[in-house]
Each structure stands twice: as structure tokens, then as C-alpha cells.
Amino acid sequence: MYHILEEIELDLNFKILFVDDENTLNDTIKSLNNYLIITDREYPNIGHQFVLDDTPVNISKFKEKINIEFLKVKFNSQSEVKVSNYIIDLNSREMSEKKIRLKLTEKEINTIIFLSKSNKPVSVDELQKKVWSYQSDMETHTVETHIYRLRKKILNTFDDNEFIISKKNGYQIN
Structure with a gap:
């Protein structure tokens, strides 16, 4: 054969x-x-x-x-992407560490992947343009609200308050 x-x-x-x-x-x-x-x-x-x-x-x-x-x-x-200590399964939209799993939305996964590819903090304007496709001149708190909720989900599931960190010029994966 x-x-x-x-x-x-x-x-x-x-x-x-x-x-x-x-x-x-x-x-x-x-x-x-x-x-x-x-x-x-x-x-x-x-x-x-x-x-x-x-x-x-x-x-x-x-x-x-x-x-x-x-x-x-x-x-x-x-379909599996390693980000920090976690595995992101793009097919099932889950984030896992050891045997603990967290369901994520597509936007949450896109945010994590986008942040993980940057070596420097990513500004709210850049996230609005690249992840949400919003214009930077729009007055919206969409990014901040999503990041807040995502950080809260990660904290509640993995007891990790340092995965996505806030810097003076944006957000970054720790």
C-alpha cells in the first residue's frame, strides 16, 4: 500500500x-x-x-x-490555540485550563486572540476597529463593557484576575 x-x-x-x-x-x-x-x-x-x-x-x-x-x-x-496558561478551542468556543472549561462568545474569542497577537497594549480604538468594526469617532463603551464582562467570567471560572490587564494605553494579555 x-x-x-x-x-x-x-x-x-x-x-x-x-x-x-x-x-x-x-x-x-x-x-x-x-x-x-x-x-x-x-x-x-x-x-x-x-x-x-x-x-x-x-x-x-x-x-x-x-x-x-x-x-x-x-x-x-x-482549532486549538494556546494563550498564556489556557487553551482556546475555536470550534467549541471554549477556554480551558486543566479540566476546567469556560464557554465564550465569538466576540470574546476574537478579543482574546487579537490581544494575544499583540506584544504591546491594544487601545480601545484599535479594538473597536479590528474586533468590532466600529469607527473610532463613535462614542461607545462596547469594548470596555465586553472586557469587563470577559475578565469577570475568567475570574469566576479560573480565579485569574491577571489574564487581561489594563494599561494606561490599552489592554493586554498577561
């Missing part, structure tokens, strides 16, 4: 690697971000497996199935 996949690798959304034993498989997985294991049997305690137990297969359908499986793996792996 490896040689067939190697021949059609250009039609696939991923790189093909050959692994012939379970120890090498475990070592290889540790060095990869995204992977899909195509095998004839299921390995316990190893994720992202596509078990090929129905042979022979139509090669076009096979390419389509493994591309879909790999895209699922890639989508799931890209």
Missing part, C-alpha cells in the same frame, strides 16, 4: 512516510504536528487512524477518503 500511496502523493494533501513497526510509529508521531495513520488494523492508544479493512478499493475513492480524513485531522489540530 505504501508504494501505491507514494506514487499518488502529489494528489494527496500530505506527505507519505513508511513505518514498519509500532515503536517507530510512536517515535514518528511524537515528531509530527498533523498525521494520519493508514493501516490494516487499529492500534490502541494512537489517534488519527484510517483503518483500511475493505480491500480491494477503488483508488479514486481511496484518495478522496484519505484526503477527507487528513483534512479533519488538520482542522481539529488548528
Whole structure:
């Protein structure tokens, strides 16, 4: 099967690697971000497996199935963003630390992600423009109200009063 996949690798959304034993498989997985294991049997305690137990297969359908499986793996792996001590799951809109989870709105996630990408405090005007798409000349306290509520949710759930900090020139992730 490896040689067939190697021949059609250009039609696939991923790189093909050959692994012939379970120890090498475990070592290889540790060095990869995204992977899909195509095998004839299921390995316990190893994720992202596509078990090929129905042979022979139509090669076009096979390419389509493994591309879909790999895209699922890639989508799931890209959905998690680490911000400070927390994991933000973009798909489920949750923020978690250890086993504690907090549901967030899309705007709250966008605010956290935007703040986390900045090395300096972000002004209210910039948040209004970039996260809320408001004009800076509008008189509104939307940003301050959302930040206040978000900080309160984080404090109540994680007992963290220092995640989003206020500076004289804006807000910043600590």
C-alpha cells in the first residue's frame, strides 16, 4: 500500500512516510504536528487512524477518503490555540485550563486572540476597529463593557484576575 500511496502523493494533501513497526510509529508521531495513520488494523492508544479493512478499493475513492480524513485531522489540530496558561478551542468556543472549561462568545474569542497577537497594549480604538468594526469617532463603551464582562467570567471560572490587564494605553494579555 505504501508504494501505491507514494506514487499518488502529489494528489494527496500530505506527505507519505513508511513505518514498519509500532515503536517507530510512536517515535514518528511524537515528531509530527498533523498525521494520519493508514493501516490494516487499529492500534490502541494512537489517534488519527484510517483503518483500511475493505480491500480491494477503488483508488479514486481511496484518495478522496484519505484526503477527507487528513483534512479533519488538520482542522481539529488548528482549532486549538494556546494563550498564556489556557487553551482556546475555536470550534467549541471554549477556554480551558486543566479540566476546567469556560464557554465564550465569538466576540470574546476574537478579543482574546487579537490581544494575544499583540506584544504591546491594544487601545480601545484599535479594538473597536479590528474586533468590532466600529469607527473610532463613535462614542461607545462596547469594548470596555465586553472586557469587563470577559475578565469577570475568567475570574469566576479560573480565579485569574491577571489574564487581561489594563494599561494606561490599552489592554493586554498577561
